[in-house]
Amino acid sequence: MAERQDRGRxxxxxxxxxxxxxxxxxxxxxxxxxxxxLNKQGYxxxxxxxxxxxxxxxxxxxxxxxxxxxxxxxKKSA
Amino acid sequence: MSxxxxxxxxxxxxxxxxxxxxxxxxxxxxxxxxxxxxxxxHKMIAEAIEDLEIADRTVFISPVGCSVFAYYYFDTGNVQxxxxxxxxxxxxxxxxxxxSIVISYQGDGDLAAIGLNEILQAANRGEHMAVFFxxxxxxxxxxxxxxxxxLPGMHTTxxxxxxxxxxxxxxxxxxxxxxxxxxxxxxxxxxxxGPKHILRTRKLVRKALQAQVERRGFTFVEVLSACPxxxxxxxxxxxxxxxxxxxxxxxxxxxxxxxxxxxxxxxIPEEPPAEKLHELLRISTAGQVTFSPSQPVEPKxxxxxxxxxxxxxQGVLLLGLGLAQCGMMEGRKVSWxxxxxxxxxxxxxxxxxxxxxxEIGSPLISRPxxxxxxxxxxxxxxxxxxxxxxLLIVNTxxxxxxxxxxxxxxxxxxxxxxxxxxxxPRAANMIILGAYxxxxxxxxxxxxxxxxxxxxxxxHLVDLxxxxxxLGWEFGTKARG
Amino acid sequence: xxxxxxxPIPPDDPRYEGKTPLLVxxxxxxxxxxxxxxxxxFFGYPITPASExxxxxxxxxxxxxxxxxxxxxETASINMLYGAAAAGVRAMTASSGPxxxxxxxxxxxxxxxxxxxxxxxxxxxxxxxxxxxxxxGDYNQVVKIGGHGNYRNPVYAPSSGQEMCDLxxxxxxxxFEYRTPVFVIADGFTxxxxxxxxxxxxxxxxxxxxxxxxxxxxxxxxxxxxxxxEPDDLEEHNRKLQEKYRRIEENEALYQVFHVDDAKIVAVAxxxxxxVVRSAVELARxxxxxxxxxxxxxxxxxxxxxxxxxxxxxxxxxVFELSNGQMLEDVRLAIHDSRPVDxxxxxxxxxxxxxxxxDVIERVAREGGVL
Ligand SMILES: Cc1ncc(C[n+]2csc(CCOP(=O)(O)OP(=O)(O)O)c2C)c(N)n1
Ligand code: SF4
Ligand code: SF4
Ligand code: SF4
Numbered sequence: 001m002a003e004r005q006d007r008g009r010x011x012x013x014x015x016x017x018x019x020x021x022x023x024x025x026x027x028x029x030x031x032x033x034x035x036x037x038l039n040k041q042g043y044x045x046x047x048x049x050x051x052x053x054x055x056x057x058x059x060x061x062x063x064x065x066x067x068x069x070x071x072x073x074x075k076k077s078a
Numbered sequence: 079m080s081x082x083x084x085x086x087x088x089x090x091x092x093x094x095x096x097x098x099x100x101x102x103x104x105x106x107x108x109x110x111x112x113x114x115x116x117x118x119x120h121k122m123i124a125e126a127i128e129d130l131e132i133a134d135r136t137v138f139i140s141p142v143g144c145s146v147f148a149y150y151y152f153d154t155g156n157v158q159x160x161x162x163x164x165x166x167x168x169x170x171x172x173x174x175x176x177x178s179i180v181i182s183y184q185g186d187g188d189l190a191a192i193g194l195n196e197i198l199q200a201a202n203r204g205e206h207m208a209v210f211f212x213x214x215x216x217x218x219x220x221x222x223x224x225x226x227x228x229l230p231g232m233h234t235t236x237x238x239x240x241x242x243x244x245x246x247x248x249x250x251x252x253x254x255x256x257x258x259x260x261x262x263x264x265x266x267x268x269x270x271x272g273p274k275h276i277l278r279t280r281k282l283v284r285k286a287l288q289a290q291v292e293r294r295g296f297t298f299v300e301v302l303s304a305c306p307x308x309x310x311x312x313x314x315x316x317x318x319x320x321x322x323x324x325x326x327x328x329x330x331x332x333x334x335x336x337x338x339x340x341x342x343x344x345x346i347p348e349e350p351p352a353e354k355l356h357e358l359l360r361i362s363t364a365g366q367v368t369f370s371p372s373q374p375v376e377p378k379x380x381x382x383x384x385x386x387x388x389x390x391x392q393g394v395l396l397l398g399l400g401l402a403q404c405g406m407m408e409g410r411k412v413s414w415x416x417x418x419x420x421x422x423x424x425x426x427x428x429x430x431x432x433x434x435x436x437e438i439g440s441p442l443i444s445r446p447x448x449x450x451x452x453x454x455x456x457x458x459x460x461x462x463x464x465x466x467x468x469l470l471i472v473n474t475x476x477x478x479x480x481x482x483x484x485x486x487x488x489x490x491x492x493x494x495x496x497x498x499x500x501x502x503p504r505a506a507n508m509i510i511l512g513a514y515x516x517x518x519x520x521x522x523x524x525x526x527x528x529x530x531x532x533x534x535x536x537x538h539l540v541d542l543x544x545x546x547x548x549l550g551w552e553f554g555t556k557a558r559g
Numbered sequence: 560x561x562x563x564x565x566x567p568i569p570p571d572d573p574r575y576e577g578k579t580p581l582l583v584x585x586x587x588x589x590x591x592x593x594x595x596x597x598x599x600x601f602f603g604y605p606i607t608p609a610s611e612x613x614x615x616x617x618x619x620x621x622x623x624x625x626x627x628x629x630x631x632x633e634t635a636s637i638n639m640l641y642g643a644a645a646a647g648v649r650a651m652t653a654s655s656g657p658x659x660x661x662x663x664x665x666x667x668x669x670x671x672x673x674x675x676x677x678x679x680x681x682x683x684x685x686x687x688x689x690x691x692x693x694x695x696g697d698y699n700q701v702v703k704i705g706g707h708g709n710y711r712n713p714v715y716a717p718s719s720g721q722e723m724c725d726l727x728x729x730x731x732x733x734x735f736e737y738r739t740p741v742f743v744i745a746d747g748f749t750x751x752x753x754x755x756x757x758x759x760x761x762x763x764x765x766x767x768x769x770x771x772x773x774x775x776x777x778x779x780x781x782x783x784x785x786x787x788x789e790p791d792d793l794e795e796h797n798r799k800l801q802e803k804y805r806r807i808e809e810n811e812a813l814y815q816v817f818h819v820d821d822a823k824i825v826a827v828a829x830x831x832x833x834x835v836v837r838s839a840v841e842l843a844r845x846x847x848x849x850x851x852x853x854x855x856x857x858x859x860x861x862x863x864x865x866x867x868x869x870x871x872x873x874x875x876x877x878v879f880e881l882s883n884g885q886m887l888e889d890v891r892l893a894i895h896d897s898r899p900v901d902x903x904x905x906x907x908x909x910x911x912x913x914x915x916x917x918d919v920i921e922r923v924a925r926e927g928g929v930l
Contacts, residue, residue: 005082016106020113020306020313026273041107060088061276064110064117066124066151067094072084100782102789134776137646149782155772157645158784160668163638166630170642171772173626174600174650178774196638199631347624349599352761356578358622359591361758363579399753403582406755414582414753439838441752441831444912532582 008055009072010048016068019043023059023069032059093124093133094151101150109147113313115214115270115303116145122283123181123210124152129284130291136179137171139164141193143185144218144305154181162193165200168207176346179290180207187217190226190250197256204261204295206344208286211252211298214305215324222308226250229327234308249327253300257333263341264289264297265334270304271320275330282332289337293344302328371408371435372515372522378467378487379518381435383443385460387428388452388473393507396533397450398429400511403529404521405433413441426455433520448518450510451477452493461486469518471510489517489557496549505546512550517558523551562812562865565856568725568759580755585723585745586611586653588756589679590619592724593651595761596731598677599625600650602639604632604658607691608747609681612653633658637665637678644674644740645783647771649731653679655747656697657688660705666740667706670800671785675734677727679743681750682881684908692908693747695830698885701742702858709797711804713811714742714858716829720754726856728762733811735765737803744858746881748831748910807860814862815854818844822851823929825869826920827890828879829855831910836879839916848924858886863893870894875927877901879916881909899927 010032017039023046024032031052039045055073063069097105110117127133136154140146142161149156155178159167164182172180182200189197189211197209216234217223223236227249231240257265264286268279279301286297302324304316311319356362384401388394395416402414415430430443449464450471451457457470457477464470469487475494491513493506500509508530515521526547534540568574583591589612590601601616603609613629620627626643630636636652643650654662659680669676682697684690699705702714713733715726727743734741767773772781787793817837819825828836833854843850853869855862870876876898878887884902891900903919905911911919924930 008087009084013106018107018112022113022118022313022317025314025317026276028273041104043112055087057088058273058276061121061280062118062270062273064112064114064121065107066117066121067090067106069088070086070090071088073087075083075085134779135774137772137774139642146786149784153779155774155779156782156784157642157772158672158782158786159641160638160664163634163641163665166635166638167642167645169628169635170600170602170639170644170650171646171774172642173628173639174643174646174648175774178646195631196635199635347621349624352764355595355623355761356758359594359619359758361581361583361591363581364577366579368579399582402753406580406582412582412755415748416751438754438834439841440835440913441748441754442835442910442912444914 005074006051006053007074008053010053010059011070011072012045012047013068014045014047015039015041016065017043017045018065019045020064021046022062022064026058026062028056028058029054091121091124091128093127093153095153098150101147108151110144111307113304113306113316114144115301115305116212118270118276119210119212119283119301119303120148120151122280126284126287127154130287132179132291135177136181139168139171139180139182141184141188143188145183145185145212146219148183162188162191163196164188165193165196165205165207165209169200169205172206179287182207182209184209184211185218186211186213186215186225186227190252201256201262201296201298202259206290206293206295208290208297209299210283211300212303213300213328214303214308216305216308218305218308229323251328253298253333256298261296262298262334263295263336266332267300267302267328267330269302269320269325269330271302271317275321285337292341294337294341367407367528369408369522369525369528371410372519372525375519379469379520382433382448382520383446384431384433384448384450385428385443385446385463386431386450386452387426387456387460390427391504392452393504394427394452395429397507397511398431400508400529400533401431401433401514403532404515404525407525407529408522410435411438413438415441428456452506453477454479457481471514473506473510475506489513491553497546500542500545500549502542505542508543508546509550509553512547513554513557516551516554526551561809562814562862565813565815567721572759574759575757578757578759580757582753583720583756584611584751584753585717585720586681586750587615588720588723589653589727589743590615591758592727593677593731594619594623594625595758596649596728597762597765598649598651598731599623600643600648601625601627601652602630602636602643602650603652604630604636604654606655606658608683608693608750609653609655609679611750612679612681633661634665637662640676641665641669641672641674644669644676645672645772647768647773651677651679653681655681655683656685659697659700663700663705666712667708667710668785669740670706670710670712671708672783673738674740674783675738676740677730677734677743678740679727682744682746684906690908691747693831693881693910694906694908695746695832695881696883696885696906697744698858698882701744710800711859712740712742713807713860714744716744716856716858718749718830718833718854720752720756723749724756724758732762735768737807738770739803746831811857812860812862813856814865815856816865817852819851819853819869822849822869822872823874824848824850824920824923824927825873825876826850826852826879827855827866827876827886828852829858829886832879832881835911835913836916838913839920842913842917843920848920848930850920850924861889861893863889866890866893867895870897873898874929875899875901875923877903877919877923879911880904882906
């Protein structure tokens with residue numbers, strides 16, 4: 001598989017997200033998007049598009065919910 | 079080539095509880111509105127507490143405002159304070175537990191309106207605490223009323239036509255105010271908007287807490303923060319408004335940074351052993367001499383109720399104290415009450431002294447058995463109050479007039495003149511003490527002399543007062559006949 | 560347990576061993592007593608006639624490794640007290656009427672959060688700025704509660720220098736036993752007066768409270784707060800508080816009585832006034848008037864059962880106060896208005912003389928046909 005390796009990845013806990021979209025406003029590579037299914041709080045949560053994340057962490061700090069976003073970084077190969 | 083491995087880089091800080099059990103409703107999400115700045119700042123603080131490994135000794139003071147429930151989230155010690163009083167509460171915690179790391183977290187109504195005095199004074203004292211000040215230019219919790227930080231022209235429910243600075247004043251700039259004080263070691267303003275300022279604010283927060291770990295003193299970080307609900311904006315627009323409008327009025331600067339200089343020494347005082355307390359409180363009576371009651375006392379002089387009166391500078395209160403001190407040293411019950419309140423006017427003073435073999439009821443004396451009149455007005459005022467046949471001691475140096483009653487037992491003594499001869503007119507009081515002691519037999523001479531050790535604080539004066547008592551004693555003995 | 564007669568520490572108690580009396584002001588005795596009871600934090604703002612408490616504290620607390628802090632206001636003092644109490648440390652403040660008024664918000668929070676601490680109120684004349692002379696006009700705001708909500712606080716009313724020390728020590732024990740703010744309330748005279756005081760040995764060091772925020776791992780999970788958002792939760796909290804207050808009422812009421820056994824007239828007075836009235840009662844007895852005195856030592860809980868029992872034998876009551884009759888209402892409630900209650904109150908800083916009180920007793924006896 002010759003897939004290009006993203007430097008980062010985010011996981012969004014869709015039920016903790018309040019759909020404020022602040023993460024989207026700060027993401028430098030535009031890899032987050034609003035989903036179309038209401039979560040259990042009644043918001044339209046944001047989710048990762050699935051590729052392109054650099055692991056910069058900006059979305060994490062812009063997000064007001066403690067556990068909504070987890071940012072991962074690519075492990076440097078041993 | 080193996081599949082890429084990703085490891086968590088930024089996750090929910092451990093300083094947050096895993097589940098918010100104190101909160102009703104969903105225990106996984108905060109109570110804050112979507113896009114609220116409180117949540118962003120919470121995260122930065124929680125992350126710093128975790129990284130600095132101080133959660134165990136952190137006490138987080140939550141205010142009254144939307145962040146009143148900060149204790150739902152922070153896995154630290156939590157104390158909830160009254161509106162505006164968090165800096166005072168934090169002061170109490172910090173002084174009581176000097177090893178603690180105190181965080182005072184406050185909104186703009188809480189800190190800049192109702193609690194302005196508390197924050198300024200805590201800052202000025204340089205209390206060891208980190209204050210995080212959420213400036214969202216509005217009262218969030220109560221539904222969007224005007225705050226001290228509301229921008230001119232801004233519409234709120236209590237400034238429906240826009241804030242009019244001519245009537246409501248201009249917004250208060252707290253960082254600028256606090257940076258006028260000498261004590262704060264770190265004062266900075268950040269904004270929770272846009273990548274640059276969000277990351278910068280994170281640094282300010284860490285610095286303020288790092289300074290607490292280093293025991294540097296008072297640190298203050300103001301954060302321009304979105305209240306999308308109160309502002310009636312969607313969160314992205316609210317974030318834009320912070321940089322476009324608020325930052326114009328509230329410059330994003332570091333106003334004070336003394337975190338590189340040597341901190342003041344921070345000492346945690348030691349608790350002395352219990353056996354030393356009496357000595358440290360100056361109430362140790364080890365080695366104190368006591369005397370047996372002077373005997374016998376003629377019935378008419380026993381259990382005296384004494385009023386001593388004169389000008390302020392005549393040592394009237396001290397004479398009364400001496401009488402009480404001597405009585406106490408001889409094992410009797412005593413009380414001493416100074417003139418006080420409405421009676422204490424015009425430079426005159428008097429006191430009530432009871433010396434008794436029985437429990438003392440009223441310490442107030444309305445019908446004295448003894449009156450010491452050090453000056454003319456005292457004679458006029460208190461002679462009539464004396465019981466029939468009571469003892470009137472008159473300082474004839476200052477009282478030219480004769481007593482008007484004929485039933486009294488009068489001891490006339492030119493105490494002020496005698497004291498002048500001794501070298502200090504202020505010793506008249508102790509001359510009278512000696513004369514009273516000898517004349518009535520109520521106080522032993524040894525007791526009177528020994529009482530000086532307690533009465534006279536300035537040791538070089540003890541000798542003079544000794545002589546005064548001796549002189550008075552001689553006079554009293556002669557007068558007694 | 561029931562209402563109890565207040566017993567001073569007997570002179571031969573081992574706590575007094577090797578100690579002789581010292582002549583000290585009541586205000587100083589409060590500070591020394593507090594420290595002997597383990598108090599290590601003082602926060603206060605100066606006000607006559609309580610200032611000697613802060614002044615003495617400024618010397619004594621640092622001397623024993625404690626904290627003295629002059630606060631910017633009584634609002635701040637009471638909140639500093641809240642913080643120190645939340646941290647589980649024995650702490651106190653002191654003030655007088657105007658300052659106590661400012662503390663009411665904090666007192667309600669202390670009660671709501673169940674924080675133990677001691678507040679000394681050396682009363683002065685009011686209302687408003689009034690004057691600095693002795694009064695008992697803070698009875699309502701202290702005993703009947705001046706803050707918001709369903710709370711009470713124990714109130715000790717010393718009447719001598721020795722009691723200023725002893726009851727302050729006791730106040731700390733009560734505060735920590737029940738987790739409640741406790742008042743020591745006296746008039747300006749009792750604060751300013753000097754009497755012999757024997758200072759006992761310090762109380763044994765109490766264990767660290769497990770409910771406090773002591774800034775350590777063991778207590779990290781603790782929360783000090785008075786918020787209960789849900790009506791049911793707040794009601795339950797309030798019920799818990801009322802149950803605590805019931806226990807305090809049952810166990811902590813203290814009083815003294817003089818010549819009440821055969822009394823047809825019962826005088827009631829507290830603090831300094833109780834001493835004046837006691838002298839008057841002695842004189843009245845010499846004149847053959849069957850009068851006795853009840854002196855509440857705690858104003859809340861009020862010794863109401865004692866008064867209620869006396870109403871069976873006594874024909875009249877007469878209340879003496881340095882106020883417009885604030886305790887008077889509690890006396891009338893205690894005896895269910897089953898007997899006439901006369902009142903003699905002085906205000907503005909005037910304290911009745913023994914003779915004045917005797918006159919009142921004689922008049923009450925005459926009018927009541929007791930003579
Ligand atoms: C003594 C008192 N007065 C008024 C209130 C009502 N009150 C609660 S929160 C608040 C204002 C909060 O605004 P702010 O401090 O800006 O915090 P925010 O909610 O915006 O975070 C007010 C006035 C109160 N709780 N106590
Ligand atoms: S970590 Fe950076 S790049 Fe990745 S989603 Fe978040 S903001 Fe975008
Ligand atoms: S910032 Fe957080 S809460 Fe807001 S949309 Fe993004 S993930 Fe959801
Ligand atoms: S009202 Fe404003 S400050 Fe309060 S939670 Fe909502 S957004 Fe935040």
